[in-house]
Amino acid sequence: MEFKEAKNKFVQTWGALGSQWGINKTMAQIHALLMVSHEAVSMEDIMEELQISRGNASMNLRALMDWGIVYKEYKAGERREFFTAEKDLDELAVKISRERSKREIKPALKVLKEVSAITSDNTAEEKHFVDQTTKLYDFVLKADNMLDKITEYKDNWLAKLVVKIMK
Amino acid sequence: MEFKEAKNKFVQTWGALGSQWGINKTMAQIHALLMVSHEAVSMEDIMEELQISRGNASMNLRALMDWGIVYKEYKAGERREFFTAEKDLDELAVKISRERSKREIKPALKVLKEVSAITSDNTAEEKHFVDQTTKLYDFVLKADNMLDKITEYKDNWLAKLVVKIMK
DNA sequence: ATAAACTTTCATTTTTTTTTGAAAATTTAA
DNA sequence: TTAAATTTTCAAAAAAAAATGAAAGTTTAT
Known part of the structure; x- marks a missing residue:
């Protein structure tokens, strides 16, 4: 199995597991994606990787931040926001x-x-x-x-x- | 608060809690109902108390039995089946x-x-x-x-x- | 101040999940 | 057997949950 395939499988599995425990699938997928990303990810990239709309990404990122398990990050000279997950x-x-x-x-x-x-x-x-x-x-x-x-x-x-x- | 009201509140709350943990609401409600019933309950009575269809009752009782937390009980001289929940x-x-x-x-x-x-x-x-x-x-x-x-x-x-x- | 870059909101649409109910199956009694 | 009582199944309907996307809102740079 190569990296891209493994990453995708992980994200899908984490999403399914989330659903089974009462957490919306996309929310769990975003979390999974951020957990295995070595650096902060922009909303645009999340939308692209998970093939979801801007609104969906925005709302679920907000929810994850409310849970205190995803953080916003600002990069110098960058206007847009980046996100990271609690990795511990x-x-x-x-x-x-x-x-x-x-x-x-x-x-x-x-x-x-x-x-x-x-x-x-x-x-x-x-x-x-x-x-x-x-x-x-x-x-x-x-x-x-x-x-x-x-x-x-x-x-x-x-x-x-x-x-x-x-x- | 009187008994009927308390019982109903308990069943509703248990149902809502179930949903939040990925368990279908009716399934959690049936379980709640059986948990606080001092004797085995027929399908008819479950349908009546929770206002659900026969199919719904049948399928969710089956699921609860698959989980091993609800049991079928037969009463002498009674044709229909009765159900009890694991109470421990x-x-x-x-x-x-x-x-x-x-x-x-x-x-x-x-x-x-x-x-x-x-x-x-x-x-x-x-x-x-x-x-x-x-x-x-x-x-x-x-x-x-x-x-x-x-x-x-x-x-x-x-x-x-x-x-x-x-x- | 203006406008470009970006994010949020929320009414509407889509998808997913749950429920219904009637037909089929099963069980029991006569 | 036959038939009445009861339960199960499952296609279709309904309800609930999630996703979309465009307009409104913010922020930042000039």
Whole structure:
């Protein structure tokens, strides 16, 4: 396999993986492209490589920057903007975890807390509901706290965690 | 908040959370519904509660069973089938991890291995590509192995892990 | 200030995903 | 068997999500 083919395969695969995890395909593809680019890439070049429109590129770059995993870069004497991806994988994982926690898990926790707090009339049905949603709340809270902890480790948390887990 | 309202809110929220993680909304809703039901539910009742068609219910129940997190149940003297969800949350997490690993992570790993194995002509560009995809392969492999380990713990892995992490 | 270079926005179109529902298949009871 | 009850399948329709592209907005150089 030659370089161009490999690069393309990587970008396509990363895009598909993104879709399966609720991230829009183009967004994941742009991210993939930037991750394997040794230098910052212009919007024009992204459009060209991925065959997408200006609007699409602009919107998804914005989203990636909102996630904190893509940065704008200015080159001296160049008017247009260039983009780079966070290339440190620990840092990338930390940022993705933090965002997903903030955007998705925390709001879900809030709802779980609310619904598990109903004053049940003690029918078997209602008791089971309260019991199950309470357990779910505790579980998700623990998982989310774990993410927070991992986030604090920051450098090389994954390797450290693996060592711990493997004993 | 009363029971019916709480139940509905939970089902809607679980559905929305599913979508954000690449799981079809109805599938997540059916799962939510079964999780908080104290006894097995018929397809008819699922259709009724979620206001969905027979085909939709049938297909998503099948998908949930393929994931191994919903079971069919037969009641004596009853012709139709009833469904229950895996209610143990550790078991649920383990099954979801295993499936996502098998369906999504393992194939992605295979591609990462392939593309990182190109014989580079040692341009800076190609060197960076090989370097980055190799790092990504190692990272994803480690993360995936961690999931495997967690899976082995099976009972109460999350609590144990939290204890470890918190030191 | 003007205008060229470039980016963002958003109504419209396109694509993708999900849902429907009716026909086919299956299962069970008589 | 036959037929009633139930489930599955899948082509077509609907809904949701993503992409386009041109106009509006910004920025920078002169």
